[in-house]
Amino acid sequence: MPTTHSNTIPTIPEASSGSHDFFVQALGRSGLFANTQPSTFNRFAEQCQQRRYAKGTVLFLQEDEADWCYLIINGWVKLYRETLDGDEAVVDALTSGLMFGETAIFENGKYPYAAEVVEDATLLLLPIRLLAEQVKQDNQLAFNMLKIMSRFQRQQDKEIEHRTLQNAPQRIGCFLLRLCRAGAEGEIRLHLPYDKTLIASRLGMQPETFSRALGRLKNETGIKVQGSTVIVPSIESLSGYSCSACTSSYPCQDLY
Amino acid sequence: MPTTHSNTIPTIPEASSGSHDFFVQALGRSGLFANTQPSTFNRFAEQCQQRRYAKGTVLFLQEDEADWCYLIINGWVKLYRETLDGDEAVVDALTSGLMFGETAIFENGKYPYAAEVVEDATLLLLPIRLLAEQVKQDNQLAFNMLKIMSRFQRQQDKEIEHRTLQNAPQRIGCFLLRLCRAGAEGEIRLHLPYDKTLIASRLGMQPETFSRALGRLKNETGIKVQGSTVIVPSIESLSGYSCSACTSSYPCQDLY
Numbered sequence: 343m344p345t346t347h348s349n350t351i352p353t354i355p356e357a358s359s360g361s362h363d364f365f366v367q368a369l370g371r372s373g374l375f376a377n378t379q380p381s382t383f384n385r386f387a388e389q390c391q392q393r394r395y396a397k398g399t400v401l402f403l404q405e406d407e408a409d410w411c412y413l414i415i416n417g418w419v420k421l422y423r424e425t426l427d428g429d430e431a432v433v434d435a436l437t438s439g440l441m442f443g444e445t446a447i448f449e450n451g452k453y454p455y456a457a458e459v460v461e462d463a464t465l466l467l468l469p470i471r472l473l474a475e476q477v478k479q480d481n482q483l484a485f486n487m488l489k490i491m492s493r494f495q496r497q498q499d500k501e502i503e504h505r506t507l508q509n510a511p512q513r514i515g516c517f518l519l520r521l522c523r524a525g526a527e528g529e530i531r532l533h534l535p536y537d538k539t540l541i542a543s544r545l546g547m548q549p550e551t552f553s554r555a556l557g558r559l560k561n562e563t564g565i566k567v568q569g570s571t572v573i574v575p576s577i578e579s580l581s582g583y584s585c586s587a588c589t590s591s592y593p594c595q596d597l598y
Numbered sequence: 599m600p601t602t603h604s605n606t607i608p609t610i611p612e613a614s615s616g617s618h619d620f621f622v623q624a625l626g627r628s629g630l631f632a633n634t635q636p637s638t639f640n641r642f643a644e645q646c647q648q649r650r651y652a653k654g655t656v657l658f659l660q661e662d663e664a665d666w667c668y669l670i671i672n673g674w675v676k677l678y679r680e681t682l683d684g685d686e687a688v689v690d691a692l693t694s695g696l697m698f699g700e701t702a703i704f705e706n707g708k709y710p711y712a713a714e715v716v717e718d719a720t721l722l723l724l725p726i727r728l729l730a731e732q733v734k735q736d737n738q739l740a741f742n743m744l745k746i747m748s749r750f751q752r753q754q755d756k757e758i759e760h761r762t763l764q765n766a767p768q769r770i771g772c773f774l775l776r777l778c779r780a781g782a783e784g785e786i787r788l789h790l791p792y793d794k795t796l797i798a799s800r801l802g803m804q805p806e807t808f809s810r811a812l813g814r815l816k817n818e819t820g821i822k823v824q825g826s827t828v829i830v831p832s833i834e835s836l837s838g839y840s841c842s843a844c845t846s847s848y849p850c851q852d853l854y
Contacts, residue, residue, distance in 0.1 A: 404845070423759055423845035431759035431845065448748035455755065477741065484740035485733065491747045492704035498754040499711065503679055503687035505761045506802040546762040589660065589679035589687065 360392045368392075368466055372413055374441060374486050382480040391467045401457040401465075408446035408453050410467040414438050417463025418536050420544075421455045432543040435460065435536065441490070447474040460536045500590070505546055508587045510555030511562060513545050515584030518565070522577055524593035530577065534570040559583075616648045624648075624722055628669055630697060630742050638736040647723045657713040657721075664702030664709050666723040670694055673719025674792050676800075677711045688799040691716065691792065697746065703730040716792045756846070761802055764843045766811035767818060769801050771840030774821070778833055780849035786833065790826040815839075 365387045369375050375383050392415070395401070401412070404423055412419070414437055421433040421442055433455050436442055446453050447470060477484050504513055521532045534541065542552035559565060563580050566573040574580055581592035621643045625631050631639050648671070651657070657668070660679055668675070670693055677689040677698055689711050692698055702709050703726060733740050760769055777788045790797065798808035815821060819836050822829040830836055837848035 423755075425763060425843060425845050426847075427842065429763050429843065431762045433755050433758065445748045445751060448745050449752070454752050477744070478737060481734060481737045481740055484737055484744060488733070488740060488744055488747065489704050491744065491751060492701045495701060495747060495751055495754065496705070496710050498751065498758065499679075499689050502689065502754065502757055502761070502802070505758070506687045506799075507681060507685050543762075546758070586683065587681060587685065589681050591682075 362387060364392070365390050365466070368413070368415060372439065372441070373490060374413075374483070376482075376486055378482045378486070379480050382476050382483055385472060385476065386468055389469050389472055392464065393467060394464045395459040395462070397459055397462050399459040401459065402443070402453050403456045404454065405452050406456075408443060408449075408451050408470045411441060411443035411446065411470050411473055412457070413441050413466040413468065415464040415466055417459060417465075418461040419463060419465075420458045420460045420536075420540060422458065422543075423455050430543065432540070432546075435540065435544050437535065443470070444473060444487070445491075446470055447477065460540055500588075503589060507589075508584070510545075510547055510551055511559040512584045512587050513547075514541075514552070514555055514559050515563065515580050516588065517541065517545060518572060518574065519577070519580055519584060519592065520594070522574065522580075526577060528576070530574040532572040532574060534572060537570075618643060620648070621646050621722070624669065624671060628695065628697070629746060630669075630739070632738075632742055634738045634742070635736050638732050638739055641728060641732065642724055645725050645728055648720065649723060650720045651715040651718070653715055653718050655715040657715065658699070658709050659712045660710065661708050662712075664699060664705075664707050664726045667697060667699035667702065667726050667729055668713070669697050669722040669724065671720040671722055673715060673721075674717040675719055675721075676714045676716045676792075676796065678714065678799075679711050686799065688796070688802075691796065691800050693791065699726070700729060700743070701747075702726055703733065716796055756844075759845060763845075764840070766801075766803055766807055767815040768840045768843050769803075770797075770808070770811055770815050771819065771836050772844065773797065773801060774828060774830065775833070775836055775840060775848060776850070778830065778836075782833060784832070786830040788828040788830060790828060793826075 366383075369383065369386055369390070375386070395417070401419070402408070416438050418435055418437050419442060420435050423431050423433060425431075442457060443453055451470070477487060504516065508516065518532060521535070522530055538552065539549055542549050545552070547555065556567065560567065563583050564575045565580065577592075585592045622639075625639065625642055625646070631642070651673070657675070658664070672694050674691055674693050675698060676691050679687050679689060681687075698713060699709055707726070733743060760772065764772065774788060777791065778786055794808065795805055798805050801808070803811065812823065816823065819839050820831045821836065833848075841848045
């Protein structure tokens with residue numbers, strides 16, 4: 343469950359990396375700014391901020407007025423929604439290079455989900471007003487944003503598809519495959535990026551279902567789990583088991 | 599299951615409505631062209647085509663080279679993907695005013711899903727090359743497309759959420775609520791827009807699960823089903839039952 347929301351978000355300033363040059367570098371790596379006008383790019387580099395957040399920080403709640411959109415430098419952030427009864431649905435869990443909060447510009451300036459830092463994270467905060475203004479002026483920025491949203495849409499489609507076609511062990515297998523480097527050979531050691539309870543929520547499973555499904559995946563594919571480390575004896579056995587119930591074949595084209 | 603794909607798609611020309619004036623009117627109603635430059639709008643009006651398709655027509659398969667994107671004038675179209683084993687996942691079912699196929703411009707010119715007409719449909723075909731070209735030149739067009747994709751993304755998020763938080767009868771209840779006019783009072787008679795097998799697939803259920811869940815929904819909310827007609831005694835009982843396990847309250851903001 344997310345921690346209580348507070349207006350005074352605890353941040354850890356990073357003097358060394360918060361320079362203009364760092365911003366230029368970090369923004370330059372994001373697909374959002376590829377080939378945009380220098381004036382657009384400079385405005386963002388001047389007005390963005392870098393902040394470091396501890397695990398457990400709630401950045402904003404659903405329907406909060408949006409001041410910023412966020413670019414992840416490192417760490418993990420969970421996007422989620424809550425029902426009135428307090429049940430939580432995880433929309434996605436994002437890491438380095440990915441952006442969130444930007445669709446608030448099409449939602450009357452309000453965030454369509456809540457966001458919580460689930461592993462200590464460094465984020466670049468971009469003023470949402472600047473984004474709303476520039477996206478109407480710099481066509482390349484709008485085009486890049488369309489490209490990013492289109493890719494995200496395809497992933498959401500896949501997610502819906504998997505909830506229909508894949509069983510629970512296959513969905514966990516797919517999650518693990520996405521952590522493997524494509525083309526890796528032999529035994530692979532993976533580090534789970536965040537805790538198992540969140541992995542279960544991210545995959546739309548109850549914790550008990552997740553445990554049972556993980557047990558079955560071990561039997562079917564020979565993977566071993568030691569704490570937050572997973573040993574995959576071969577990608578072939580894991581992809582053979584998981585990807586048979588998917589409309590794409592391994593390796594996926596739409597990996598982050 | 600979709601019918602076999604054929605390169606010669608059977609179309610029924612509609613001379614009366616295929617005029618330039620009709621195209622201007624139809625495109626004008628689409629949010630995609632709101633406030634775009636007159637030159638953009640005219641290019642689409644000149645180059646679009648109107649076609650009528652019979653139920654069962656497969657318009658294109660996943661990974662087909664994209665020539666057109668489609669605006670639905672009337673009827674229903676199913677977007678779906680298939681696994682190698684022949685299992686099918688329904689991505690969405692769309693009707694009047696909605697567009698599909700347009701994200702092919704971000705997918706190397708290939709459709710990311712297949713499309714089949716599931717109730718006789720009149721479609722407006724817009725050249726995908728023209729869209730790819732104009733979206734880079736007319737910023738308003740790019741902005742409108744972003745708006746449409748953002749709304750679609752929110753709906754996909756909701757879909758994923760419902761598969762986690764709502765049980766099967768609640769998901770059917772939500773589907774029916776979306777067919778009701780918001781604010782309608784007293785008893786409501788609904789016509790199911792397409793057959794029950796497709797409704798089940800659209801909701802990610804096996805036909806048997808759908809039948810059992812519909813039975814339970816009848817008991818819980820007093821709805822009656824006669825063929826393709828559904829009688830809802832009151833919106834309150836249906837929304838009270840379905841929307842308690844959702845992060846939005848009735849009526850939804852994101853209805854088509």
